[in-house]
Amino acid sequence: MEWLTLFFLHVIWSQILKTMKTLTKVTDSVLTQLKEEMVLRKTSEVFLLFSFGSQFSHLIAQMMARIGVFCLEADPAKITANDVGQINPIGIVLSGGPHSVVDDPPPFDLGILGIGIPVFGICLGFQVIAKYVGASVIHGALRELHTYQLRKLDGAAALLKGCTENHQVLQSHGDMIETNAVSLVVTASTENAPVAAGESGHLHGVQFHPEVPDTTCGELIFTNFCFGICGAKDRFPSKDVAEQKVRELVKELKGKTVLLALSGGTDSSIVAYLLKKAREFYPFDIIGIYIKGLDRSKDEQSVRHFFEGQPWLTFEVIDATRDFLSELQGQKTSALKRKAMKRVYQKVLQGAVDHYKADCIVQGTLNTDVTESGGGMVTGARTATIKEHHNVGLSFFVPGSNSEKPLPEITPLVDQVKDTGRNIGQEIGVPVELLWRHPFPGPGLSIRISDEVTFEKLRISRQVHEILDEELAKAGHDKAVWQYGAYVTNEQHTCSKGDEAVSGLILMWWAVTSVNGFTAEPADLPYKFRRRVAQRLETEIRGIGAVCYRDSGKPGATIEVG
Numbered sequence: 276m277e278w279l280t281l282f283f284l285h286v287i288w289s290q291i292l293k294t295m296k297t298l299t300k301v302t303d304s305v306l307t308q309l310k311e312e313m314v315l316r317k318t319s320e321v322f323l324l325f326s327f328g329s330q331f332s333h334l335i336a337q338m339m340a341r342i343g344v345f346c347l348e349a350d351p352a353k354i355t356a357n358d359v360g361q362i363n364p365i366g367i368v369l370s371g372g373p374h375s376v377v378d379d380p381p382p383f384d385l386g387i388l389g390i391g392i393p394v395f396g397i398c399l400g401f402q403v404i405a406k407y408v409g410a411s412v413i414h415g416a417l418r419e420l421h422t423y424q425l426r427k428l429d430g431a432a433a434l435l436k437g438c439t440e441n442h443q444v445l446q447s448h449g450d451m452i453e454t455n456a457v458s459l460v461v462t463a464s465t466e467n468a469p470v471a472a473g474e475s476g477h478l479h480g481v482q483f484h485p486e487v488p489d490t491t492c493g494e495l496i497f498t499n500f501c502f503g504i505c506g507a508k509d510r511f512p513s514k515d516v517a518e519q520k521v522r523e524l525v526k527e528l529k530g531k532t533v534l535l536a537l538s539g540g541t542d543s544s545i546v547a548y549l550l551k552k553a554r555e556f557y558p559f560d561i562i563g564i565y566i567k568g569l570d571r572s573k574d575e576q577s578v579r580h581f582f583e584g585q586p587w588l589t590f591e592v593i594d595a596t597r598d599f600l601s602e603l604q605g606q607k608t609s610a611l612k613r614k615a616m617k618r619v620y621q622k623v624l625q626g627a628v629d630h631y632k633a634d635c636i637v638q639g640t641l642n643t644d645v646t647e648s649g650g651g652m653v654t655g656a657r658t659a660t661i662k663e664h665h666n667v668g669l670s671f672f673v674p675g676s677n678s679e680k681p682l683p684e685i686t687p688l689v690d691q692v693k694d695t696g697r698n699i700g701q702e703i704g705v706p707v708e709l710l711w712r713h714p715f716p717g718p719g720l721s722i723r724i725s726d727e728v729t730f731e732k733l734r735i736s737r738q739v740h741e742i743l744d745e746e747l748a749k750a751g752h753d754k755a756v757w758q759y760g761a762y763v764t765n766e767q768h769t770c771s772k773g774d775e776a777v778s779g780l781i782l783m784w785w786a787v788t789s790v791n792g793f794t795a796e797p798a799d800l801p802y803k804f805r806r807r808v809a810q811r812l813e814t815e816i817r818g819i820g821a822v823c824y825r826d827s828g829k830p831g832a833t834i835e836v837g
């Protein structure tokens with residue numbers, strides 16, 4: 276493979292990892308957010324992953340998601356035993372990393388190991404455990420990656436249940452654990468590690484890397500830890516969820532004509548691929564509709580690139596620019612613009628339903644879209660930023676029924692949030708470019724423009740987004756940020772362009788890091804880069820007077836202005 280795939284995964288995930296929000300403190304507000312997120316994910320169980328800097332930490336997080344448990348990353352230098360007690364996870368994972376417990380231990384509150392919560396240490400994580408229970412850890416030979424056959428010892432641990440000698444494990448030479456501590460029960464060895472796995476009460480560990488695909492029993496080991504040792508009950512493995520969704524779609528859509536609102540963003544693309552999979556079991560017609568008008572220049576190119584001319588889908592772009600602009604006339608607040616956009620969206624899609632005589636409509640609506648549109652967050656504790664999402668609460672009708680018979684509406688991702696949706700997409704082969712597209716709001720550029728939306732402001736907004744796209748990609752920041760955008764205000768700023776003193780609009784742009792949009796931090800972009808972006812925007816776009824970068828996060832502000 277495996278190395279190519281591994282390298283590829285590593286490149287992608289190491290970029291993504293930078294965007295992951297790691298738990299650095301535990302406050303009432305963090306606990307409230309966590310509670311809300313757990314309600315949304317329909318689970319009362321959380322795992323904590325302490326990453327000691329391993330290049331494979333992202334693979335651990337991904338493995339936990341794949342087997343279907345909710346896992347939060349925690350900063351080992353900041354999260355204490357007291358914090359862990361407040362979070363009350365059902366299990367803890369310690370990753371590997373470049374430190375050495377011999378002379379350069381990772382920053383970590385060892386009190387966490389004494390709480391009694393099951394812990395699974397991997398490589399360095401296992402060495403931390405071994406030293407804690409009194410075993411010696413010594414510098415070994417040179418660091419080197421190899422696979423070895425696993426040799427289980429008699430009475431092997433619950434962690435290795437089902438693993439056999441036919442399994443190979445990827446082992447890293449480095450520090451070695453010695454077998455001298457009576458409190459550490461050795462449960463497996465390999466050719467180069469006498470202590471390849473071991474346990475001491477609620478503390479478990481392996482010297483190899485179960486998170487990499489080269490360890491053939493890795494998933495089994497994580498499953499044993501989470502469900503066997505920690506007793507997790509809530510299990511939502513994305514593979515099972517994906518299969519279940521495909522089965523449901525086959526049942527619902529057999530022989531029908533299905534109209535899919537296809538923006539080409541992550542969620543609607545995942546739904547398109549779910550439909551594609553379902554169609555492999557029983558044929559039905561899929562019509563994908565892309566509505567153009569409030570989009571960025573590259574959105575149409577991208578959606579065409581992935582969906583136009585596909586044998587499993589009839590793809591159509593409908594240009595609704597005039598309808599949008601006419602409906603948005605006189606609409607000055609974001610709330611009103613959202614409503615106006617939604618009216619056009621509904622009208623255009625209903626037109627397509629009638630035209631293609633569709634039997635049902637399918638949308639990529641997420642659980643978050645519904646809760647945000649429905650009035651307040653689940654516990655009511657977060658300042659409710661209620662947004663009317665364009666894809667929630669619409670009524671479509673059976674063609675020719677005179678708006679009397681409601682059309683069935685199918686939303687396969689309505690029980691998912693952004694990252695769990697992405698996990699499903701990954702299982703069914705959605706191209707990575709689609710899977711990791713930055714989110715873009717349904718009402719599009721209309722809510723990134725202050726006051727009334729005019730053709731001129733749309734032109735400016737498009738050009739601004741083009742320059743931001745280009746500059747962020749060129750500097751490699753597009754992967755490190757979760758989302759970016761710009762807001763064209765209605766305020767004039769005087770400016771000197773050449774000898775002429777003129778004025779132009781003030782533009783505010785932003786970039787954030789986030790996991791799923793519930794919370795966000797302003798991206799820490801270098802000043803020189805921001806200065807360059809400002810210079811390009813001011814000089815290349817007629818109508819821009821001055822440029823500001825937003826330093827607010829969420830909470831505090833929200834991601835979109837309105």
Ligand code: XMP
Nearest residue numbers: 663664665714715716717718792833834835
């Ligand atoms: P806020 O602004 O609430 O945004 O912090 C959270 C995430 O949701 C996106 N967003 C939307 N997405 N339709 C969408 O499909 C919408 O109406 C909408 N409003 C906000 C926003 O861009 C961010 O990623």
